[in-house]
Amino acid sequence: MKHDxxxxxxxxxxxxxxxxxxxxxxxxxxxxxxFSISECNSCGYRxxxxxxxxxxxxxxxxxxxYVSHNSTKKGLINKIYHVVRxxxxxxxxxxxxxxxxTKGKDLLDVGCGTGxxxxxxxxxxWKVDGVETDKQARxxxxxxxxxxxxxxxxxxxLNKYDVITMWHVLEHVYDLDSxxxxxxxxxxxxxxxxxxxxxxxxxxxxxxxENWFAYDLPIHVSHFRKNDIQNIFKKHDLKLKAIKPxxxxxxYISMLSEQKSKHSSIxxxxxxxxxxxxxxxxxxYSSLTYYLFK
Numbered sequence: 001m002k003h004d005x006x007x008x009x010x011x012x013x014x015x016x017x018x019x020x021x022x023x024x025x026x027x028x029x030x031x032x033x034x035f036s037i038s039e040c041n042s043c044g045y046r047x048x049x050x051x052x053x054x055x056x057x058x059x060x061x062x063x064x065x066y067v068s069h070n071s072t073k074k075g076l077i078n079k080i081y082h083v084v085r086x087x088x089x090x091x092x093x094x095x096x097x098x099x100x101x102t103k104g105k106d107l108l109d110v111g112c113g114t115g116x117x118x119x120x121x122x123x124x125x126w127k128v129d130g131v132e133t134d135k136q137a138r139x140x141x142x143x144x145x146x147x148x149x150x151x152x153x154x155x156x157x158l159n160k161y162d163v164i165t166m167w168h169v170l171e172h173v174y175d176l177d178s179x180x181x182x183x184x185x186x187x188x189x190x191x192x193x194x195x196x197x198x199x200x201x202x203x204x205x206x207x208x209x210e211n212w213f214a215y216d217l218p219i220h221v222s223h224f225r226k227n228d229i230q231n232i233f234k235k236h237d238l239k240l241k242a243i244k245p246x247x248x249x250x251x252y253i254s255m256l257s258e259q260k261s262k263h264s265s266i267x268x269x270x271x272x273x274x275x276x277x278x279x280x281x282x283x284x285y286s287s288l289t290y291y292l293f294k
Contacts, residue, residue, distance in 0.1 A: 001031035005050040012176050013231050016042035025210040025217050028260050029063035035217040046200055046223040054174045060219050084248050089120040095244060096163055099291045101190040104162030111169030115141030153182050161186055165194045171220040180236045193292040196246055201225045202286045204254050204275040213256035229290050238292040249287035250275040
């Protein structure tokens with residue numbers, strides 16, 4: 001596959017020009033080619049470099065394995081994913097309510113995929129909007145939710161919201177500063193921003209190395225750690241209130257990582273358990289949810 005790549009010259013967080021190679025990993029979904037992750041020598045932020053130009057990145061999502069853009073339940077992992085997702089929705093809903101400073105119920109889900117989360121929230125009395133850039137997923141979401149799903153956060157029809165959620169979205173964003181400035185403008189005063197992302201400092205990331213599924217190169221252009229999230233949101237006047245684990249992600253990511261390693265996905269259940277057990281002491285879960293306030 002021919003790649004149209006761009007080289008990153010400055011760290012998006014601290015603007016340093018000094019990087020080192022962190023790891024190389026293969027794109028198992030589409031191209032079968034290796035991509036590199038750089039680490040900033042100043043702040044430690046990790047990012048795909050070079051990366052496909054933004055205008056070409058859509059072609060790297062064209063995989064049946066990209067679950068959030070389709071509703072397939074074929075295969076063991078997809079079946080488990082859809083069952084666990086319902087449990088996750090209930091947990092996320094409960095956590096959001098516990099974190100809110102207000103009782104407002106206007107919610108925007110950015111990167112809503114096929115619309116399952118906002119469908120769940122609407123059933124529980126929330127007024128919901130969704131943003132999804134992928135045309136196919138957006139069409140499925142419109143059918144699922146029966147509401148308008150916007151194609152961009154720049155759409156002028158978007159209002160201000162009590163809660164904005166982004167589940168495994170920020171790692172796909174090319175220009176973090178401009179994106180987060182826009183997100184901040186859509187958040188009401190005392191509103192809560194909820195961001196779930198993989199944690200590249202987790203035990204399972206270290207164990208699987210280049211086969212860690214959550215590197216997901218090249219469509220993941222950032223590979224966050226706790227410090228990265230804290231540092232970038234300071235620039236946007238958003239205060240971090242809490243960090244919560246997404247415990248099921250350790251199992252899901254580990255099962256897919258085992259597949260990439262040419263092993264049975266069942267071994268991922270054991271590794272996911274080990275990751276969560278170690279994270280109880282370190283706090284470095286496979287994926288983390290950050291709750292931030294304006």
